[in-house]
Amino acid sequence: MDYSNAFVCLLGLGTVFFGLICIILLCSIMGAICKSAQPKNAKPSSQPILEEAPVENRQELIAAISAAIAESLGTDPAGIRILSVKKI
Numbered sequence: 001m002d003y004s005n006a007f008v009c010l011l012g013l014g015t016v017f018f019g020l021i022c023i024i025l026l027c028s029i030m031g032a033i034c035k036s037a038q039p040k041n042a043k044p045s046s047q048p049i050l051e052e053a054p055v056e057n058r059q060e061l062i063a064a065i066s067a068a069i070a071e072s073l074g075t076d077p078a079g080i081r082i083l084s085v086k087k088i
Contacts, residue, residue, distance in 0.1 A: 062082050062085065063077075065082060065085070066080045066082055
């Protein structure tokens with residue numbers, strides 16, 4: 001049997017899209033099951049709020065940051081001044 005190139009291409013595309021449709025349906029069904037299992041009055045979970053902990057060794061942190069920047073730039077760490085450090 002000799003199949004044409006168009007037939008093989010269409011069969012491949014059909015298989016891929018059929019698989020994707022099956023994955024979408026399974027995800028929708030699982031989402032519905034998970035929503036129904038959740039209590040009605042439960043609030044949606046969110047990221048916990050983390051409090052900023054004070055940095056114990058601030059000078060060591062600054063030294064490590066300036067050494068990393070100096071290594072990346074290929075310069076001397078003494079020539080780098082870090083004015084402020086902010087958590088992003």
